[in-house]
Amino acid sequence: MIKKIDNLGRVVVPKGYRQMLGLKPGDPLDVDVEAGTITMSPHRDGCVFCGGPNVAAVYSRKNICGDCLERIKSIPIA
Numbered sequence: 001m002i003k004k005i006d007n008l009g010r011v012v013v014p015k016g017y018r019q020m021l022g023l024k025p026g027d028p029l030d031v032d033v034e035a036g037t038i039t040m041s042p043h044r045d046g047c048v049f050c051g052g053p054n055v056a057a058v059y060s061r062k063n064i065c066g067d068c069l070e071r072i073k074s075i076p077i078a
């Protein structure tokens with residue numbers, strides 16, 4: 001698919017692609033350049049505790065990685 005960049009540098013992401021990825025207006029995208037190619041991907045927040053990218057669970061809309069989840073499970077109940 002060929003898209004043109006407008007005068008302000010914007011490109012429209014096709015509606016079908018937005019729907020496939022569940023993207024809504026205002027959603028953040030990660031934009032990267034590597035070897036002459038621009039990629040855009042939905043931004044996913046990392047672990048709320050360590051910032052790691054490998055999210056194993058979501059609680060109260062906060063991402064938690066597997067390592068932090070195991071540490072939380074081992075916390076003695078007060």
Ligand SMILES: [Zn+2]
Pocket residue numbers: 047048049050051052064065066067068069
């Ligand atoms: Zn973590």
